[in-house]
Amino acid sequence: MPSPETRNLNPETLHLIDPHVHMSARTTDDYEAMRAAGVRAVIEPAFWLGQPRTRVGSFEDYFASLVGWERFRAGQFGMRHYCTIGLNSKEANDERLAAEVLEILPLWVGKDGVVAIGEIGFDDQTAAEEKAFRAQLELAKQVDLPVMIHTPHRDKGRGTTRSMDICLEHGLPPARVIVDHNTEETVAETLERGFWAAFTLYPRTKMGSERMVEVVRRFGCERIIVDSSADWGVSDPLAVPKTARLMLERGIPRAHVETTCYRNAIAAYALDESDWLDPPPIDQRLLFCGNKVLRGQTPVVPPAQRAVE
């Protein structure tokens, strides 16, 4: 059910995308609330799981769930699910395991629903992280996918600059790179150099909706993207709808809200809007809005229930 905070948004007229959200960590209530608040599509980047994995098989099962089960589960709630595939920076520091993970990535990056290589970049900014980062930039070029950069929480300024330097060194056009977790301090350089600047809205720390409104007021809407990065930690899967609503309330032009909370994600990740606005009548992918699978039969149980049976 929509919360009082999001009810004012008319989902029929304002479509939204959360282009960075770890839905595997979220409940079906979250899918329902996001959908009710106007979110039509999500991108789930591959990342770590709160504790380090110790075997390559754990990564394989995780990637399998991102392109398979989670995508299907999302479809049961009318949500189009895309993902990014990559070795995150934290786990790049286990060099033996990292080599094994890099070796299996080609098995996954060509799949339907994989819209970028990510989230990759720096955490502690070690040599091992840099090695994995560079290898994956080359993979992105090979398969012609954009890159989602996770900028570090510690020593952020230096890590952000360095991430962009390395992308350019590998010949990636800035228009194919989304730099995430920006702050007021990193956004100017990110935009000046021609990269996409994404902002993660955390409920208590770093960026919040109020600050986001001021960023859009100051920098405009070009190449700025809003996301929640909601996961198993303290986070808010409704951060994008809530911020969109606050922007409208604070007098940000509606077109700028639509650009930062919807259109820019479509452009940066080359999404096809018809995937969710106009799904094919006979959806051979059989993924979207579960009734399709019944092929004209009357549903015996509602889609939400079927997803768990």
Place this chain on the structure above:
Amino acid sequence: MSTCPIPALAQADTWPENAAMPTPADLLRTWLGAQPWLDAQLTRIAAGDERTLFLALGQAGRKVGRAPLASDAAAALTARADWNPTGWSADQAARSLLVLALPSGEATRWLATLDRCFHAATVEELVALYQTLPLWPHPALLAPRAAEGVRNAMTPVFAAVALDNPFAAEQLTNEAVNQLVLKAFFNGLDSSRIVGLRRRLNPDLGRMLAHYARERRLASRPVDPLLPPLARACGADCPD
């Protein structure tokens, strides 16, 4: 389809005209029309290039498209008993051809490669792979894979094994067939599309179906009208 050369030779001697009959793979390839990208991948995979197979399975939807396949039901039945590719899409036919191109002479290696394909598959790919079950050689080796498909939590994947697919009734144990039938009713699927079910009726299935019908009635939930007659055909007492 047999791996043993002797019966294959005997068959060719007895019915030489069979040699000219198109295989299901021949038909799928014909129905797809001109596909230069696909043909290049098939050649490489037939030469044992597994990396090409892994990549091409992912890319097939974008390369070949997802239009309905212009299949021919009568030709399909001639090529393989009970085979029904009606409703297949172009990407499904292409993915099926990609895995059918893999050399199957060394059965253990062939199965290991197929297992990797299944493990890394998206939902769309899983549907295509499970639809290919009746077309592969070594059916006995694939029975555990089919049973795994019956356990899959994604309805379209389950449906690819359970409906319009002759493999399950031909190869699965009673236990697996019974789970398949129950799960089809659970998911509100059309049980009349379970191919060969009439040949696999057994008392255990009757008991399970009758119990499920009672459970639904106690919960004041509707019972699929196809269920009670099926339970009775298995010898169970199950009123409409």
